[in-house]
Structure formats: C-alpha cells, structure tokens
Amino acid sequence: MNHKKIQLIVSSYLDDEVNDSERAQALSHLEVCSECRQFVEHAKLMRENICALGEVELANSFTARVAYSVEKRDEQTVEWLGIEPSARNTFILLAGLVLVMFFLTSFNNNTASAMNDQLLSRITSDSVSERVLLQQENLSKSDLLYAVMTK
C-alpha cells in the first residue's frame, strides 16, 4: 500500500471512522512513520482549537423576530390576492415586457410608413404610370405602392 493511501487511513483513524483491519494498519504505520505521527498530533491540536472557537448566542427574541418576519410576509401575500411574491414579480415583469413590445411595434410601424413615403418620393415616375396616377384623385398609399410594383 502506498503512503498516500495509508495517510487517508490514518486521518480516518483519527475520527474513529475505520474498521478493525484499518485500525491495525494505522497503528502499525504510526509506530514507524514520524511524518504521520506529526500529522496526527497537529490534527488533534487543530481539533482542540477549532472546538475552542466557542459558540455565539442569539438574542432571546430571535425566534419571535423570525416568526414576525414570516407572518408579515404571509400578510403581504394575502394582500396580493394570494399570489406568491415571486409569481407577482414575474407577472409585473411580463406585463412590463408586453407594454414595451407594444410601444416598439407601433414605433416600427410608423417608421416603416415614413420609410415607404421617402422611398416613393425618390422614385421618378415614368410617363405611363405618371399619366395613370395623374388621372386619379385622392391617391392612397396602396395605389402608389401598386404603381411602383407594377412599374
């Protein structure tokens, strides 16, 4: 068995997480390996020091404060007709997106119309279409488009 594997067994032995055979292996290895003995000593020292970090005490009112926070949140949920806050936020976001898309679409339509007008104004009419167009009164955009397409 290589040293790396035996080191793992020694570390597990320190936590009493080994079977009988591994315990025997660890003990016999520790008798001959100073590096692993040092590792075990240091790990024990660290355990003592980590345990000595102590504990923190929460205020007596902690449970009451948490309970108050969640009850307050429940009340807010009821105010929103039982909609979960996360669902509510998603709903608001989606509504906002729909509005933005609506405005963008109308803006695009206006821009497209303006571009068509510009395009048409740049087209020089040939004599036939000019004659046809000039004979008509109250030309609509679709009339003009038809004339351009059939030119």
Place this chain on the structure above:
Amino acid sequence: MTDDFSLIKSIQAGDHQAFESLVRRYQRQVANLIYVTMGSSDDVDDIAQEVFIRVYRSLPRFKFDASFFSWLYRITMNLCIDEIRKRKIRKVLSLDFLTEDALEKSRKNKDYVMPSDSILTDERRQVVQAALQRLKPEHRDILVLREYNDLGYSEIAETLDISLEAVKSRIFRARSELKNLLSEYFEERT
C-alpha cells in the same frame, strides 16, 4: 419530541407554532455555522434570520428524501457565500497581518513579557479563525462539519452530497492544508 419531518408537514399545513419549534431546534447550530464560516460574530444574527426566512419560503417545495439538516446546511452555506462575496470578507480577514506582523511582534516581545493565558487563547482563536477563512471553501466547510459540528463521515457525505471516499480524502486534504498554514505559528509556541 416531534421529528423534523412531522414539523415540516405541520408547517406546510400552515402551523406557525411548528415553524417556531423548528427555528428553536436549529437556531443554535445555524448561528454557530455562520459564525465559524464568516469568521466573525457580527453578522450572525442577520444572516441567521435570513436563513430561516428562506427556509420558510422554500419549505413548500421541501422533498422528504434527505435530512432537514443537510438541506438547512446548504441554505446556510449559500447565504454565507453570498455574504462573503458581497463584503469581500476574505481580504479583511487575511492571515497576512497575523503571520507576518503578529509573529514578528510576538518574537520581539517574548523576552520581555509572557502573555497571559487569556490573551494567548484569544490570539490563538483569531489565528485559527483566520486560517479557516484562508482554506479552500470545500476544505473549510468539511472541517467545520467534522471538527466543530462533530458530524460523522456518513452525515457529512449526506450533507455535502458526496461519497464516503470523497469525505475521507477531502478531510485529509483539509487537515494538510491547515497544517501547512499554521505549522509555523504553532511551532513557535511549542
């Protein structure tokens, strides 16, 4: 005493008293976990409160296929990690000033005055606390679970969702990393 799963079922049915019982049962463990992970007791109250609020919000989706503690542990650690990122606490708790300056000062002062036990203990606590912050997060977490929370390997495996073999190897690597960080400090004092 009512077991965790029964309490959770009562909470899911809208029993607020059951939630308070669950908070009382775990608040100490959560607080200590935050304290050791964050390296300071300053933020413990706020983060612990946030943990339990998040627990309450998530309980309707709790699946009864794992222990409540392992689930609670993940929520706590995620919040601690968020806080550490936000506050860049690692820089504040850097060991540099302890290993370089403090060691140098203690070397100079050694001849003049012996520190009292309480000062020594306090200094050692700071050094160990700071060293824990400098460990790789996966090493720190597993050492806290093993040495501080005294969990067995199978409990750690369930909590971290890793195999038993991975627990063994990670604990060994964590101990080695901590040894490398602190060997100089402890050799000076022995």
